[in-house]
C-alpha cells in the first residue's frame with residue numbers, strides 16, 4: 001500500500017498575464033488537499049475510485065487522454081515499473097473543482113507521488129512537477145506551469161515561465177480569506193477568452209499584462225520586506241486589470257466589494273476567474289468579520305489561511 005497528498009493553491013498576483021511571460025506569485029493552501037491511496041484488491045484490474053467526480057471504473061476503460069489515465073501512464077513510463085494486475089487507486093479531494101485552487105494539479109501530484117511510493121522509487125520534485133505539467137496541458141491547453149509548481153514545492157513561489165523556480169521568504173506572515181463563488185468555471189475557457197482578446201487587440205492586452213507584471217514585482221518586494229499591508233492596494237489594482245481583461249464575473253465582483261466593505265485591505269479574483277474563488281487580504285483580527293460578509297455577499301464557502 002502507498003499514499004500521498006498535495007495541497008490546494010491560490011494565485012496571489014499575476015494570473016493570466018503569467019501565460020504571456022509575466023511573473024506571478026502563488027502560495028499553497030494546506031487546509032484543502034487531494035489524497036491518493038494505492039492498495040491491492042481482490043478484483044482483477046487497475047481500479048480508479050474518484051468518488052468526488054463520480055468515477056469508479058477500470059483504468060483500461062478510460063481514454064488515454066483522460067487526465068487521471070494520462071497521469072498514471074506517464075508516471076509508470078517514467079518509473080519503468082508497471083502496476084500489479086489487481087490494484088485500487090483511491091482519489092479523494094477537499095479542493096473545490098474548477099474553482100482556481102489547483103485541484104487538477106493537486107490530484108496529479110498526489111497520484112504521481114503515490115505511484116512512485118508504490119514502486120518504491122524516489123522521484124525528484126522536478127520530475128513530479130514536470131509530470132504534473134503534462135496533465136495540466138490536458139486540463140488547460142496552454143498552462144503556464146504555476147499550478148503544478150506551487151503544489152509540488154508547497155512553498156510561496158515567484159513564478160516566471162521558463163525560468164528556474166524562485167521560492168519566496170515571506171518577511172511577515174499575513175492572513176488571506178478565500179471566498180468561493182460556488183460557480184464552476186473552466187480555466188481552459190477563460191484562458192481561451194483572454195487569448196481571443198489578445199489576438200483582437202494585442203497592444204491593449206500587452207499593456208494590461210505588463211501592468212500586472214509591475215504589480216507582481218512590487219508585491220514580491222513587499223512580501224519579502226515584511227510589509228504585507230502594502231499588498232492590499234496592489235490586489236485592488238490587479239483585480240481591476242483582470243476585470244478589464246474580461247475574466248471577472250458579477251459573483252466575483254460582489255465578493256470583492258463585500259470583502260473591502262467589511263475591512264479587507266484589498267481583494268481580487270484568484271486563478272482562472274469567471275467564477276471560482278477570490279482572495280482578500282485581512283488585518284489581524286478581521287478574518288471572521290470578512291468571512292461573514294463574504295457569506296452574506298453570496299459566497300458558498302470561505303477558507304481562512306495564513307501565508308508564511
Ligand code: PMV
Nearest residue numbers: 015016100102143144271272
Ligand atoms: O484556475 P487555476 O487555478 O488553474 O489558475 C489558472 C491560472 C492561469 O494563469 C489563468 C492559467 C495558467 O496556466 O497560469
